[in-house]
Amino acid sequence: MSDPLKKSAPVLEMADVRKSFGPVAALRSGTLSVTAGSIHALVGENGAGKSTLVKIVAGVHRRDAGTLRFEGADVDFSSTAESKAAGIAVIYQEPTLFPDLSVTENIFMGRQPLGRGRRIDRAAMLAETRAIFERLGVDIDPRRPALGLSIADQQIIEIAKAISLDARLLIMDEPTAALSGVEVERLFAVARSLRDEGRGLVFISHRFEEVFDLCDTVTVMRDGAYVATTPIASTTPDAVVEMMVGREIGDLFPKQETEVGDIVLKVDGLRSAGTFRDVSFEVRSGEIVALAGLVGAGRSEIARAVFGVDAYDSGQVTMAGKPVRPGKPRAAIAAGMAFVPEDRRRQGLVVDNSVAHNVASVIRTRLSRLGLLTTASENKAVGPWAGRLEVKTNALDMPATTMSGGNQQKVVIAKWLATSPKLLIIDEPTRGIDVGTKSEVHRLLSDLAAQGLAILMISSELPEVLGMADRVLVVREGEITAELARAEATPESVMKAATAGREALAPELPDVLMKEVSA
């Protein structure tokens, strides 16, 4: 844990910072030291606690324990206003914009330039926005409302916001996730110039090529704890991944060979204006089909349309030969579909409801006798499913809010397995789930496929896609650009199909993962 960068003063120092949300220990010992004039990478798996650490620095959350020093002084921010005032700018992982306000106002809210008589100087504000956009090389009208901006554009507004703050510490939590190659390059140029001005930067990303391209130091986190800090120059992607994953990764993708059966789901020429078009594919029983692509490619939208949560403009969805009524999740469920959505807390679960009510939420019509439903009958039906998935909870009437992300995901899966589906659509099955649970989920998916279930999986984690799928469909900007059999699917082939046409950086996946994937 020695600090190799003594040469210039640290802007930010964190040691042994702890934070729990109820029973979930999101951060067990967060340690980070950022020097002025450097770009510091923070890497770790989903749920490693990176965002939590960032939010503590920003004053969104307050730490339970540990030290936090900014520019040499102990600080304890109780609101984001305080951290901002101190000179810290943060780009959060999820864009947080005011949809009704203009882009310019979003950038300057709360600290608009004032003219005479403390009036907002709109001309100055607009000019400054244009200057920032010029520097970033983006082409967004500063006067349009934020409502309706694409995720990438929203992310750019966040970046502009942070840059305009003129802060001494700039933290960027996965700013590139939704950006194209050109936009990424521009962002990097700005980041480097900020570094050269002597500011400290923290950069969080899952893309190692970016980390190794941009940063000079890297800190690795695992399971909410600090692992190591090393200069980029003296490490390799392989070494970083080893530190990140830390434990037996061999059985992370326990894919079984299965017997592929009849066509269960058939999607034909699905189109939704502005989101996706010409989407056709099929999924057979016993088969795991993955939808791969960059974040924002429209995979989730396709899945939502298939399941009927969203309407689509044209095309057809067929289950076991019978057309499924569009726009009606109930019809999809009746046809044998199950859907584990990407956002657990907002879509997958009613987090304020009990475990029992959540697990029973789809099957409860079936549990009713003469139209009447009792808690006892729900509990009776739910118990075994909770057991099957080894859900950790004190009692079935505990609200799901109290559970960890991995346990919540198990509840969602239990709720859908209870419907005895023919097809399981699962969007980001292991997002924000710890490594142990992750392999449990993978084993479960594999078992289910072996028992004859058809599975359509969406994942942004390439290893997961390559490790679990029998077939990979690559989506780019709303279109399926490639269909790859398990044997053909390599990181290169998938990334090529996902980024073709965009000036993407060469996808270099660390060797470790490649080996492990092809095992």
Added chain:
Amino acid sequence: GGGDGDGDGGGGNGSSSITFLPKNLGNPYFDASSTGGERAAEEFGGSFEEVGPTNATPDAQVPFINTAAQQGVGALVVSANDPTALGDALEEARDAGVKVVTFDSDVDPEYRDVFVNQASPEGIAESQIDIIAEQIGEEGEIAILSAAANATNQNTWIELMEEYAAETYPDIEIVETTYGDDDDQTSFDKTAALLQSHPDLKGIVSPTTVGIAAAARYLSTSQYKGQVALTGLGTPNQMREFVEDGTVTAFALWNPEELGYLAAYAAHALVEGDITGEEGDTFEAGDLGEYTVGADGEILLGDPTVFNADNIGDFDF
């Protein structure tokens, strides 16, 4: 209710306990009548209470009638917001031994013991039409600003006014009847609307104290002041300044305090058993002297007074 705890709380609340239930509270006309009622109660040594709703609607009055029945008061003195809607509640109160007197605005005769009438409807209607006819030279358009669209006494008067005007003053045309709901602001705005929609309007009759005062206030600051005549039923105190500044020449009203006073005495007489509500029964009503119950249990207060610049100084209510 449960079993315990009565002591003497539950039992007979004295014989001459009188509850006044006006159409609504916060109305100066009824404030005056209640003052009269209270004075009467003091004189004959009974207890007096005033209850009532904020809005002048029958459904809001019913719970108060029910409560009076539960309390077993001696007599209930009501100005009804509807002739039939209160009927059942009043009947139940009478079954519980409560004497029911109506004043100002009656219910159907079978629901009450006596009705203390301020003046005969014909008298009221005719005197107002006569006043306005004189002021506008017996010809031209006039309009009526009433209280609530469902107010019984108002509607009776308006009907009689229409008949009388048609017979007696063929050149007078009643062009519109509008409703101010006995609400100050509404009456004010409705006056403005009347003047607006009928540019040739010569006069306004407002047979309600709230309406005439609001209309006078509007007129007094309007271009029509002195050109559009206004009369109706109003209290002298409210109308004094408008008579003085010439907005209003003459208007009529009985003395509402005397009306309340008489109603309280009638209630007292019923409670004491001096009268039963039969035609021909007589009773003493304090300062006002002796009164006789007429047909249908009606007791007539007397003729309305016409107020004008000469006599308005003599009155204070």
Added chain:
Amino acid sequence: MSATLTRPQAGPGRGAAVRGVLAGAVRSREIAVAVVLILVVVAATLRNDSFVFSSDGWRDLLLTPSILLLLAAGQMLVIITRSVDLSVGSTMALTAYLTGRLFIDQPGIPIPVVVLAGIALGAVLGVVNGVLVAYAGVPALVITLGTMYIYRGIMLTWAGSDRITADQMPREFLALGTQQVLTIPVLTILAVAVVAVVGYYLHTARSGRELYAIGSDPAAARLYGLKVPTRVLTAFVLCGALAGLAGVLHAARYGSVTSSVGNGIELQAVGAAVIGGVAIFGGSGSVWGAAIGAVLLVTINRALPILGIPEFWQRAVVGALILGAVVLDRVLALRRARRLDEEREH
């Protein structure tokens, strides 16, 4: 917010077309209401030219909406922060009564003192609402429903059955209700001035813009470090103060204060804001829209009898108007969304 978006001049890039559409939609909202208002006035005037062209007609056209105008402006401030204030009618009743009481109990009291006292009482009542909503974190609808009852009850208890009549208030004060400057009633000037100040504040002050931000996304506002509770409290205080002023003006205009002052006017104020394009869940709308909405609501009521629609149907027309406004908003929003989709599709 309109001002930032209503200038569809040239700007670089692909956003220009989209912005034109958006600006058009936002802009058309206030204009649409204003056009309806003008149509109503023109139609009524054609039927009866005294609706505009007579000294009373002109005066009442401007004067009658001024009280609702103030209430709608205040309500709009609260609604853009994603709250609502149902207690304004009761607040107005209390301050109207206070006005009369002061004139009766303190003979010779200067009129400006009374006006300030009314505004101050309104502000204090607004503080009560604001503290409960902003700091106790309780939904505004429930709190202000409660305080609507409480304030009204206090007013009735305080006033008892007595009422304030014109002869109890000084003539100069009552004259405020009808005085005109260059044929424009003083009360109207006052109300429009207040609306202008509010509009200026919302447009040019940081805290004004923050009200929009809070209503647009409260969670994001907190993440930004905006002082959410303070701002929400401010909105309630301003709303209360404006209701207080409305109460004073009511006393001056109608010359009498009874227990029923302001009964049910809270829903009219909300309705006026909604008609004027203020989004009921916050974040967007202009005080001008709310003001025009208030004028339309009042004027349509006055015009209907002239247009030959019996007065009994007025309320139904008002209801239809509110529904029409809400549906129109949705239609515009859907059209906007569809355009954006097509934009992305090229």
Added chain:
Amino acid sequence: MSALKPTPATAGSGGPSGSGGDARSERIYAAYARPAWQRWLFTRETAVIALLVGVLVWANVEVPNFDGPLTLYYLFLDLMPILLIALPMTLIIITGEIDLSVASTVVLTSAMTGVLCIDLGWSFGAAALAAIALGAVAGAFNGFLVGYVGLPSLAVTIGTLALYRGIAVGLLGTEAKTGFPDEWTDRVKERIGESSYPQVLIVFGVLAVLFVLLLHFSSFGRGVYEIGLNDEAARFSGVDVARTKLLLFVLAGAVSGLAGVYYTLRYDLARGDSASGLELQVIAAVLLGGVSIFGGRGALHGVVAGVLLIGVITSAMRLQGETENVTTIVIGLLLVASVVTPSLLAWASGRLPSRGRGKSGPGRSDPA
């Protein structure tokens, strides 16, 4: 085909306390985290019921004539419209919506009954059925705009609040319809045997049971709560959010129609100005009964207790000779206290242990 079994332990049902000896390592879950008495005692609903009992005892002891035979009879007659409408209103508020147009629907249906029965000479039964149907249509209009067009219910029902009453006032004008058949008007006031309970209470009782079954013992009811807690997640689990909302508004309209018929009979009258302010009384009672205005929380027994609480307080204070204003203040204070108290408790308990930590943390849930 997909032979997915909930694994070995199908036998081990979800009994409260796991009888540990079930063969495999399979886990048995307790159904409840707390014993039954705690689950029942520490709820909002219990608090309201306790308060109601307290007020009843106080009124019986302290308020003259409250223990008389007429008190409860009138109490129920007066409260009937609120009791009735509170049932569907509870469900609507639990989904996170609101209906301000109920009182206007009462008046509209009452006017309709009057016009059909008195003017057009329909039999009362037919007129009443038509009125209830009209109420359902009025509710369907609200429900369509809220559920399918996706408009905010607050704005929609402020509009229909004016519209429906406006139509009633327009239909009736100056007239008050009266003279409904005696057999019907009397029936409304009849008592159950010799008791002090009016027979209409039976109608309410039947409806209340139906609504309790619907909300607390049916799949539909679970959906109602889910919509209130998280309508997106509800949609993802196959709850038809739009249809549910439509149905609830239709129910509110139909029950308001029934209340309109009741109103007509109770006062033998159809007038445009009846039932003013009823909508806010209903909402106040529902909120007082422990239903969250954000949706997702509340129970019907609490709501019924809330309505009765308001009724008993009003009745007792009227018997004591208090004016309406005082009652109004008391009910307003109760309403504010009932929503502020939980926040205050949470705030107090959140502050006490973590002393010294200044202002409340930022992670608080959204207001409004």
